[in-house]
Amino acid sequence: MKDRIQFNGVPLENYSIYYNIDKDRSVRCYSRKQIRALYPKNNFKIVGEYPPKKESFADIYINNIKLPIGEYGKMSPLIYSPKGYIECEGEKNSYVVLKKNLLPLRIVITLICLAIILFGIYYASNLDDSKTQDSIIDIDPNAIDNDPNSQVNTSGNGIQIPGFKVLNIAADNKNAQVGFSNPQGNPCYFVVSLILEDGTELYKSKMIPPGKGIYNILLEKTLPKGEYNGILKYETYGVDGLNPMNGANLKLTVAVK
Incomplete structure (x- = not known):
C-alpha cells in the first residue's frame, strides 16, 4: 500500500x-x-x-x-x-x-431562466391576443360610463335597446347632444347609426361596450331648421367572438331647432 x-x-x-x-x-x-x-x-x-x-x-x-x-x-x-x-x-x-x-445553484438558475422564458412567452402571447382583440374590437373612444339618471325606453326582452321618439339637435351645428347608450348587462357591443329617411347617414359610432354610452357626437353634416324622419340603427356584436346578433332599426323624429 x-x-x-x-x-x-x-x-x-x-x-x-x-x-x-x-x-x-x-x-x-x-x-x-x-x-x-x-x-x-x-x-x-x-x-x-x-x-x-x-x-x-x-x-x-x-x-x-x-x-x-x-x-x-x-x-x-x-x-x-x-x-x-x-x-x-x-x-x-x-x-x-x-x-x-454548483449543481443545486445551477438547477435553481436554470429553473429561474426557464420560468422567465415561459412567462415571457405567456406574456407575449397574451399581449398579442390583447392587441389582436383590441384591433378587432374598435371601441369608440367617446364611450363613457352610462348616466345613471338617464331615462330611456328599451325594446325587446333579450338585448335591451334604447329607443327615442324625438332627437333634438341644433340647426347649422355639427355638435349634438345625444344618449346612445348600451345598457349594463347586454351580451353585446353596439354600433349606433343615425340615418335620415332618404338614406343620409348623419352619424355612425364605433363599438360601444355594455354599460357605456355616447352623449356628445359630431354629425357628418349640418341641417337647417325643421323636422326630419330618421332611423336609429343598432348593430349588435356578441362580446364573445363578435358574432352578429339581433339588431334594430328604430324610427324617430329628428327635430332641428
Whole structure:
C-alpha cells in the first residue's frame, strides 16, 4: 500500500477569500481572480483537488485543518467549479484547488431562466391576443360610463335597446347632444347609426361596450331648421367572438331647432 502524500498549505497574508468546509470550519485561500492575475499564462500546477471524487491519495494541512485530496480533473466541471486555491510548500507554483458543488445553484438558475422564458412567452402571447382583440374590437373612444339618471325606453326582452321618439339637435351645428347608450348587462357591443329617411347617414359610432354610452357626437353634416324622419340603427356584436346578433332599426323624429 502506498504511503499517503502529505502537503502543507502556505497560510499567505494576501489570500482574499474564505472557503467554507462545513458550518464550523473555513480556510483562507486565493480566489480565481487572484490566480488569473498571478498566472496570466496559466503557468502553475494543480497537485490535487478537494473534495476528492471517491478515494483520496493525499492530505493537505493548513491552520490545523486536514483535508483529503483527490486526483485533479476527476470531477465533472458541469457540477464542480473551482472556488479557491491553497499554495503548497516544497514545490514552486503548486496548488491544491478547492471546488464547490454548483449543481443545486445551477438547477435553481436554470429553473429561474426557464420560468422567465415561459412567462415571457405567456406574456407575449397574451399581449398579442390583447392587441389582436383590441384591433378587432374598435371601441369608440367617446364611450363613457352610462348616466345613471338617464331615462330611456328599451325594446325587446333579450338585448335591451334604447329607443327615442324625438332627437333634438341644433340647426347649422355639427355638435349634438345625444344618449346612445348600451345598457349594463347586454351580451353585446353596439354600433349606433343615425340615418335620415332618404338614406343620409348623419352619424355612425364605433363599438360601444355594455354599460357605456355616447352623449356628445359630431354629425357628418349640418341641417337647417325643421323636422326630419330618421332611423336609429343598432348593430349588435356578441362580446364573445363578435358574432352578429339581433339588431334594430328604430324610427324617430329628428327635430332641428
